[in-house]
Amino acid sequence: MLVRRLLKGTALLAIGAALLPVLAPKAAPSTQSAPPTPATPPTPAAPPASGAVPGWTDFLDGLRDLPDRILARLPTDQRNDPQIRQEVGRLALSAVAAATIDALAGDPDHPVFLPQINNYITTGQPNADTNYRSVKIAPGGVYRLRGRRGSMNQARIAEVGPRPKQTEGSVNLGKPRPVHDLNTLKVDAAGHYDVLLSPARPQGYKGDWWELDPSSNMLLVRMVGSDWGKEVEPTLSIERVDIPAPRPRPAAATLEASLRSIPASAGFIAPLLVDRPEKLRAEGYVNKLKDVDFSQMGGLAGQFYYEGVYELKDDEALIVETKVPEHCTYRSLILTNEIYETTDWYNNHSSLNAAQAPVDKDGVLRIVVSARDPGVANWLDTAGYPTGVVQGRWMECSSKPIPSVRKVALADVRKSLPAETPTISAAERDKQIRDRRATLQQRALW
Numbered sequence: 001m002l003v004r005r006l007l008k009g010t011a012l013l014a015i016g017a018a019l020l021p022v023l024a025p026k027a028a029p030s031t032q033s034a035p036p037t038p039a040t041p042p043t044p045a046a047p048p049a050s051g052a053v054p055g056w057t058d059f060l061d062g063l064r065d066l067p068d069r070i071l072a073r074l075p076t077d078q079r080n081d082p083q084i085r086q087e088v089g090r091l092a093l094s095a096v097a098a099a100t101i102d103a104l105a106g107d108p109d110h111p112v113f114l115p116q117i118n119n120y121i122t123t124g125q126p127n128a129d130t131n132y133r134s135v136k137i138a139p140g141g142v143y144r145l146r147g148r149r150g151s152m153n154q155a156r157i158a159e160v161g162p163r164p165k166q167t168e169g170s171v172n173l174g175k176p177r178p179v180h181d182l183n184t185l186k187v188d189a190a191g192h193y194d195v196l197l198s199p200a201r202p203q204g205y206k207g208d209w210w211e212l213d214p215s216s217n218m219l220l221v222r223m224v225g226s227d228w229g230k231e232v233e234p235t236l237s238i239e240r241v242d243i244p245a246p247r248p249r250p251a252a253a254t255l256e257a258s259l260r261s262i263p264a265s266a267g268f269i270a271p272l273l274v275d276r277p278e279k280l281r282a283e284g285y286v287n288k289l290k291d292v293d294f295s296q297m298g299g300l301a302g303q304f305y306y307e308g309v310y311e312l313k314d315d316e317a318l319i320v321e322t323k324v325p326e327h328c329t330y331r332s333l334i335l336t337n338e339i340y341e342t343t344d345w346y347n348n349h350s351s352l353n354a355a356q357a358p359v360d361k362d363g364v365l366r367i368v369v370s371a372r373d374p375g376v377a378n379w380l381d382t383a384g385y386p387t388g389v390v391q392g393r394w395m396e397c398s399s400k401p402i403p404s405v406r407k408v409a410l411a412d413v414r415k416s417l418p419a420e421t422p423t424i425s426a427a428e429r430d431k432q433i434r435d436r437r438a439t440l441q442q443r444a445l446w
Contacts, residue, residue: 054256055256055257055259055260056259058260058263059259059260059262059263061263062260062262062263062264062267063092063096063262063263063266063267066092066095066096066263066266066267066270067085067088067089067092069267069270069271070088070091070092070270070271070274070339071085071088072271073271073274073275074088074274074275074278074338074339075278078278078338078339084338084339087337087339087341088274088339090122090341091122091123091270091274091339091341092266092270094120094121094122094123094270095123095265095266095267095269095270096262096266097121098115098116098117098121098123098265098266098269099261099262099263099265099266099269100262101114101115102114102134102136102261102265103258103259103261103262103265104258106135106136106258107136107247108136108137108138108141108217108240109138109141109240109243109247110239110240110247111135111136111137111143111238111239111240112135112238113133113134113135113221113236113237113238114133114134114135114446115132115133115445115446116132116133116134116220117132118131118132118445119342119344119345119346119440120445122341122342123269123270123272124269124272124273125273125276125336125340125341125342125391126342127224127332127334127342127393128332128334128342128345128350128351128353129153129224129225129226129228129330129332129351129353130222130223130224130225131221131222131223131224131225131233131443131444131445132220132221132222132223133220133221133223133236134160134218134219134220134221135218135219135221135238136217136218137212137216137217137218137219137240138217138240139214139215139216139217140199140214141198141212141240141242141243142196142197142198142202142240142241142242143196143197143198143212143238143239143240143241144194144195144196144197144238144239144241145157145193145194145195145196145197145236145237145238146192146193146194146195146237147192147193147234147235147236147237148190148191148192148193148232148234148235149182149183149185149187149191149192149193149234150182150191150223150231150232150233150234150235151231151232152183152223152224152225152231152232152233152234153224153225153226153227153231153329153330154181154183154222154223154224154329154330154395155181155182155183155221155222155223155224155234156179156180156181156182156221156222156224156300157179157180157181157182157219157220157221157222158177158178158179158180158219158220158221158222158300159177159178159179159180159212159213159216159218159219159220160173160174160177160216160217160218160219160220161174161175161177161213161215161216161217161218162174162215162217163268176301177213177216178210178211178212178213178216179300179301180197180210182234185208186208193208194207194208195207195208195209195210196208196209196210196241197209197210197211197212198211198212198242199211199212199213199214219238221236222300224330224395225353225443226330226353226354226355227355228355228356228436228439228440229439233443233444273340274339274340276340276389277309277336277338277339277340277387277388277389280307280308280309280389281309285307285308285309286308286309286310286311287308287309287310287311287318287405287407288308288404288405289306289307289308289320289390289392289402289403289404289405290306290307290308290402291304291305291306291400291402292305292306292307293305300395302329302395302396303393303394303395303396304393304394304395304397304400305391305392305393306391306392306394306402306403307389307390307391307392308389308390308405309387309388309389309390310335310369310382310387310388310389310390311386311387312369312370312371312382312386312387312407313371313386314371314372314386314410315372315409315410315411316370316407316408316409316410317368317369317370317374317407317408317409317410317413318368318369318370318390318405318406318407318408319366319367319368319369319405319406319408319413319416319417320333320365320366320367320368320369320390320392320403320404320405321364321365321366321403321404321405321406322364322365322401322402322403322404323363323364323365323401324359324363324364324365324401325394325397325398325399325400325401326398326399327396327397327398328354328394328395328396328397328398329395329396329397330353330354330393330394330395330396331353331354331392331393331394331395331397332351332352332353332354332392332393333351333352333353333357333367333380333390333391333392333393334350334351334380334390334391334392335350335351335369335380335381335382335383335385335388335389335390335391336388336389336391337385337388338385338387338388340389343381343382343383343385343388344383345436345440346436346437346440346441347433347437348381348383348433349373349379349380349381349429349432349433349436350380350381350382350383351380352367352378352380357377357378358377358378358422360418360420360421361418361420362418365378365403366378366417366418366421367379367380368380368413368417369382369390370382370410370413371384371386372410373426373429374410374413374414375414375423375424375425375426376413376414376417376421376422376423376424377421377422377423377424378421378422379424390405
């Protein structure tokens with residue numbers, strides 16, 4: 001059998017002993033009270049030798065200048081902006097948080113799917129509709145995934161390999177690797193799947209099986225929602241089945257290596273994309289859009305991206321317009337700030353997908369981007385960021401149009417749109433934002 005049958009072990013129950021107070025013998029009667037005897041202070045323990053936890057000092061030193069390294073990739077005016085400096089600090093914390101979670105729980109022999117990027121861990125510019133998880137695996141290992149398949153727009157598991165050597169000024173995460181689709185798996189009457197991943201199909205195995213590249217060392221899960229609140233999120237469990245199930249006590253060297261890995265991991269991802277807006281600006285893509293190839297940066301095959309910098313005053317708006325492809329698995333439009341963090345979509349109306357942004361009668365999708373609500377349904381809130389990036393995704397679409405962009409006065413938005421454009425009141429918008437926040441908070445981040 002592929003999955004080892006384990007003998008039940010006897011559980012050990014730790015019982016804490018109750019400490020009873022000790023009663024001192026009564027003193028002989030006295031006509032005068034004796035002064036209380038001061039308690040003898042305990043002898044302090046000797047302080048640990050400096051560097052008693054190998055790797056700890058190096059861990060701290062390796063992170064000390066992380067914000068400076070991020071700032072160094074930004075133009076002078078942004079480096080000198082107190083607001084952006086603190087946002088850089090937040091981005092650095094995001095990277096350290098993600099790397100720390102991985103150091104604590106990442107174990108290829110006893111794996112678990114961990115949160116990767118989201119509204120609060122903002123490195124890598126997450127898509128607002130996507131719940132990301134990742135798990136380390138051992139190259140050549142055999143793994144079993146089980147859970148409820150759910151009904152998301154997409155539930156894809158991409159293989160990731162060793163990171164190639166980087167060239168200054170570019171990002172290379174390696175060639176695209178196999179991507180597996182949870183939605184194609186067979187399920188039982190209760191909607192549960194069971195699939196094996198390995199470099200070769202085990203002899204005689206009849207169940208669902210995915211071929212695993214023998215050099216892959218991580219799996220990245222994207223659970224993409226479109227019709228929020230109606231789709232059901234998959235559940236995921238993973239185990240390595242070609243080794244014994246129990247996890248022995250991690251060796252000191254293993255723990256030290258995990259600690260030492262945090263600065264390198266955070267130091268790679270935190271500065272990775274912060275200069276993306278400035279590069280788009282230098283290419284002339286301000287308030288206009290271009291196609292982008294993210295295939296060497298972990299982008300999914302079949303997904304087409306477009307993006308460009310926006311620059312707006314409070315009394316201005318952009319109108320993004322495009323014919324929608326005849327067929328499309330998924331489409332979305334999001335915003336980022338000047339360091340390429342996705343704008344907070346939990347608490348602002350700053351992302352739209354196909355279920356949320358209807359197409360006009362003429363087959364054109366029109367979305368307004370502005371700092372103030374123009375009172376139309378298809379609106380993206382810049383949420384206090386006067387500059388940033390507009391980014392769109394077409395997934396498995398019959399065509400790949402790049403939308404046009406025009407800047408108008410905010411007061412002219414209504415007359416710049418078709419007469420039948422749906423409108424929304426301030427009270428309706430407030431309810432809409434509260435409802436989207438509640439729905440997003442009910443999607444498990446871990």
